[in-house]
Amino acid sequence: MKSIEKVREQLAKGEFEFSHHAVVEHIPAIVCEQCGEKIFSREVTEKVRELLHSEQEPIRTVEVDVFDLAQV
């Protein structure tokens, strides 16, 4: 993301590695309209960290494909 690029506020999905690897949906974010880069505020990131360290049950569980760029 460069400063000249256009950004907008929207709810985004993010992946985090706090207590465990998890996907979190509907996170308030600033998203770059050109490259799709997502910026989460410090407050929002802290809220996600607290959520993932809480006893909150996930709304669903998904399988994730793992790739190794060193094997390409």
Ligand SMILES: [Zn+2]
């Ligand atoms: Zn960008």
